[in-house]
Amino acid sequence: MRHYTLGIVAGVLTSAALLLSHSNEVKAHGDVVPQAVDTADLPKLGKEWLEENPWRDPKNENWAKAVSIGASGYNQNCARCHGLEVISGGLAPDLRFLEADIDGDEWFLERFKIGYTQNGITKMPAFGELLGQEAAWAIRTYVESRPDEGALDDYVGRLKEIKAELLELEGVADALEQIKPLREEMTKIALSVETGSGAPVADSAASRSAAFLDGSPEQIKKAIEALTVGLSAAK
Template identity: 60%
Template sequence: MPRTTRILASLGAIAAAATIAQAAGLPLDIQAVNTDALPDIGEEWLTENPYREQGEEVWAKAIEIGASGYNQNCARCHGLGAVSGGLAPDLRFLEAEEYGDEWYMERFRHGFTQNGVTRMPAFGDLLGQKAAWAIRTYLETRPDEDAVSAKSAELKALRDTLAAGGEVDAEAVKAELSGIAEEIETLSGAPVADSIAYRAAAQIDGTPASFNKAAETLTVGLSAAQ
């Protein structure tokens, strides 16, 4: 089934997700997202993600801010790590191209109503465009979990090397992590997955502190993947 078709087919399940959230006593209020660290993109709503082509630093910051915004406002229905579990659309599969962006932004701005009942609130006026595209950037860069699991043994070995202390060949470990990262794809078709291998490689700068940080990233990520 095509990715967008799969998402459209699951829209009706948003009602169930909202009902479950209410029954569990979960807050349904919308939390503000601080986007000050992102460059301005104007007042007019765009139809394509502007943070894809603004360089790695902006892209990484958009993912960081988008992760926070998603966890505060979206995860209760769409799932932690954007893994929906089937109750709401799995937004990891939404194509990282203009058509997917338009579909996403329509839902983000105006919400979703079914039979006169609001199943998804309209976030547009409340969170703004920068938050919208930051969350979109986070979603489209989610890695294929199966690909991460397939590399778990290699990642654990590298984690252990980093965590052991002593002398570490930083360049060799960084190169191995980068090689693994290149083999882990996104589910959206975006060219780079924000995987634990990608993040750990970026954190290594040759210092013991960076080895510990990268080891922690791998430990947390591998635990979540189990």
Template identity: 60%
Template structure:
């Protein structure tokens, strides 16, 4: 478990130092984000994430994570890294606290960007992508799982993946409730680095796919395969 906070990194100057090394974004064209299915946030910019499950329910929260994933990968991953794992050229946003301070810092940077010595290190996305996309991306970022915690359960997840792949061909003898319960238990043991209450881990995703059908077993196995590959 990591105890480092994003605010602590800022205080220490580590994030600032990393930001000054970031590549210029002048040649990046922001890609539009389809936010259909999310409640509209209005024209006035908020200072707190409106798409957390505690505010809108789990179904809308999941939709925000899904849309945020697409928006992040199209517009942010180039510098902030796949799965929000920074390579050191930009702040590691996984540590940005899922609370008021983190929200305010995030939305300010998203809206206005960041420029140093006349060089754009991060473009202003606010007017181009809009508020709904901004908070969907924020929701995706704050739900990234702790990679160390994922590593600790990777062997068991691989075993479960292999079981699910087998059930995708022949579901005789499969206990959907037991497999879903075990995946849910594993998902509950995986924390976020932001302090968000639920990590959008591959265990969490796979658990929510299982309904006892062979198609669901296949989808869950594929989800685990892709997620475990991305973690390495």
């Protein structure tokens, strides 16, 4: 099992909060024009394509933004074939298990830049010139941060209990003291969840929910939603 330090917690939680804001932006690609991805909040990488993901390290100041922007880009352009939360239904490769290293990056970039055609039929359109490498690496960062198959299995029961506790606290005027230990527990769970790609940090239902818990009623509602969506995908 991989172990991570608390030094990356802030990045994980920031990414989780940003990510849920894009959770409903799911569109199809297939035979339609690829959808533009807003990468204005990420640094420009230049005209020459990099060979390795520049935002893989969760300590990188741009990691959280890359995961969030990548989620939006993935949902708009990739989810129809590769599945919501990158859980493929068999129509296309399950990208959760594409290694988070330079070899995996090479395969990803080739498909992203030139697409994929089989027997004269376009299975995947070319995204490279249309979306650019900032979008490519953001999507790559989001994809490789997906939890491994069954990574949440040991925690599903407890996360459901936490969700029930949050439901009871929803609407409570000052619930910060009751919420604090729940947030800490979910943060601890989040740091123990492994990725399928071998990337250092997973973005999961636990990290997303913990990111919202500041004690306000509105944020409690968002934390509950994050658990609902994440636990559904984990089934």
